[in-house]
Amino acid sequence: MLEILIQGRGGQGAQTAGNLLARTFFAEGKFVQTFATYGGARRGTPVNSFLLVDDKPIRRRCSIERAGAILCFDDSLLPGLLSQFADRDTLVVVNSRRSPEAYESLGDYKIITIDGIGIAQKNGMGRIINSALLGAFAGALGQPSMAKLKQVVEETAPVKKPENLASCQEAYELTQEVFETRI
Amino acid sequence: MAGDSTPMLLSGNHAVAWGVRLARPHVIPVYPITPQTPILEKITEFHSAGEITAEVIAPESEHSAMSACITASLTGSRVFTATSSQGLLLMHELLHYAAGARAPIVMVNVNRTVASPWAFWPDQTDSLSQRDTGWVQLYTESPQESIDTVIQAFRIAEEIGMPVMVNHDAFYVSHAMESVEVPSQACVNDFLPEYSIPNMLDPDRGQSFGAPVDQATYNRVRREMGEALNNAFTACDSAHSAWMELTGRNYGVIEEYRTDGAELVLVTLGSMAGTAREAVDALREQGHSVGLVKVRLFRPFPNDQVIEALKGIANVIVLDRNYSPGLGGILHQEIKAALYGLQDGPKVHGLLAGVGGVNVTPAKIQELVLRYADNDPVVASIWVE
Incomplete structure (x- = not known):
């Protein structure tokens, strides 16, 4: 079972990202379970979106303790997130302009950075980073397929469909290189 | 074919809203509260698209929502509501009343911690502390079981003349999105007969509910209420086997x-x-x-x-x-x-x-x-x- 954790601050779109990723894996014929938890219904507090993906029905109903992959919307959350949910094998994609070396002091983790805001702004998405981060995550993880992800982004984006798709594609290409060098 | 269904990626709360849509209630008085609100949101979305024709009422509190449920139910309407935690506790007085008045209301409660301190986590103290109110209580494990159970709950409630509370856990079920087989309208129509209750409030008939009674009458009415509640065992069995035949999904009381x-x-x-x-x-x-x-x-x-x-x-x-x-x-x-x-x-x-x-x-x-x-x-x- 693939255990994915997406963390952001309330209002950043972590819950939506979890749902879109779940839709994509579901469209690929996988069994999925995704749910978000939050400490209070307020903007700015940390939101955890959990996503389980498997080839058989998922029965357990609990939070993830060790994530196989993490998507982090806000690098100020990274120290707590890593110590609570990650180990050396966890693939961590973080929204940041900085290079992965900037996070070496946090420990021995497999961190990939992606400038979500930069990509979003370049593609006319302003500060809406969801599609960029999903593309980056799929590229780094090697799944789900970009074709299915783009199909879901296109179906669900309420406005600016081409801009969302372009952000998703650009970020995907950037991190896919990392995925390819890893295998 | 009645057994047809459509797989959809739904959260437990949206699965409940789909169950309600298919059961076609007449009146839905409901007040929002985290983590129940997505049920209300989806129901009002269906309502504004004309896919639910019920009268949706948004009163000023859960206490008033349950009051509206009881009176609507006693006029012969099929009634649904949903709540959670503090909202359920605010209804407490009227939960007893609904069972005493034998109003076959169906309610979904999303199990959430009770205050104080304030929190939003899964915990079943809210509904379990209402165990002496006379409601049938069912607990579900997954979004699939929630949609199936909500549909079954209308049949059970109406067969025995008692209210039914379906409970699912906050987040782990309420917000867990996964594949759910949504039954066809024809399947639910086969399973759930048109609603009619024998003793309804009707301006053309001089009849009222809840009049003051003497000790012996109160005693007798409570015993009859207990007997009606115990009919839930056979009503559940019959609902489960009919549902099994239509959908292939089997549930027991345990x-x-x-x-x-x-x-x-x-x-x-x-x-x-x-x-x-x-x-x-x-x-x-x-x-x-x-x-x-x-x-x-x-x-x-x-x-x-x-x-x-x-x-x-x-x-x-x-x-x-x-x-x-x-x-x-x-x-x-x-x-x-x-x-x-x-x-x-x-x-x-x-x-x-x-x-x-x-x-x-x-x-x-x-x-x-x-x-x-x-x-x-x-x-x-x-x-x-």
Whole structure:
């Protein structure tokens, strides 16, 4: 079972990202379970979106303790997130302009950075980073397929469909290189 | 074909809204509260698209929502509402009233911690503390079970003339999005007959409900209410077998999982049953004879079914995600009461696991089983971390 954790601050779109990723894996014929938890219904507090993906029905109903992959919307959350949910094998994609070396002091983790805001702004998405981060995550993880992800982004984006798709594609290409060098 | 269904990716709350849409209630008085609100949101979305034709009422509180439910129900309307935690507690007075007035309302409660302190985590103390109000209580494990149970609840409520509360856990079910088979309208129409109740408020007939009565009448009405509630056993059985025939999905008032030849059986309610299944499979693989009993119907309490499932078992571990201060785990107490006086009955261990939404993983349950299996049981429930 693939255990994915997406963390952001309330209002950043972590819950939506979890749902879109779940839709994509579901469209690929996988069994999925995704749910978000939050400490209070307020903007700015940390939101955890959990996503389980498997080839058989998922029965357990609990939070993830060790994530196989993490998507982090806000690098100020990274120290707590890593110590609570990650180990050396966890693939961590973080929204940041900085290079992965900037996070070496946090420990021995497999961190990939992606400038979500930069990509979003370049593609006319302003500060809406969801599609960029999903593309980056799929590229780094090697799944789900970009074709299915783009199909879901296109179906669900309420406005600016081409801009969302372009952000998703650009970020995907950037991190896919990392995925390819890893295998 | 009636058995047709469509797979959709739905959260437990949206699955409930789909169940409500298919059951076609006439009146839906509902007040928002986290983490129930997505039920209300989806229902109003269906309503504005003309896909639900019910009268949707948004009163100023849950107390008023339940008042509206009772009166609407007694005029002969099929009624649905949903709430959670503090909202359910604010309804408390009227929960007794609805059962006494024999109003077959269907309500979904999303199990959430009760204040104080303020929190939003899964915990069943909210609904379990309403166990003496006379409502049928059902607990579900997954979004699929929630949609199926909401549809069944209308049939059960209307058959026995009592209100039914369907409970699912905050987040783990309410917000868990997964594949759900949504039955066709034809299937639900086959299953759920048109609604009619015999004694309804009607301006053309001089009849009222809730008049002051003498002691003997009150006594008799309460006994009749108890008998009506106990009819839930046969109503559930009939609803379950009809649903099985239409959809292939089978539920009982309790469910036994791998209890054949078990020496130790876990007992729990709601979403923790899913996690416990994983623990049971892992322990079986390691050579431990462990099984699971999921209690799906909590009121009326299925004493006979519990005795039948647990007699001859050496050890029973009850996992309670709720806490009655001064007593302990509520399911623990109910299981002990059911088994009291049984010749060579099992040793019953009560563990307060996951109170306040504390995470309980399959590995945690495995560890608890191995830790408590050989202990002598104690009367009180034990807090476990």
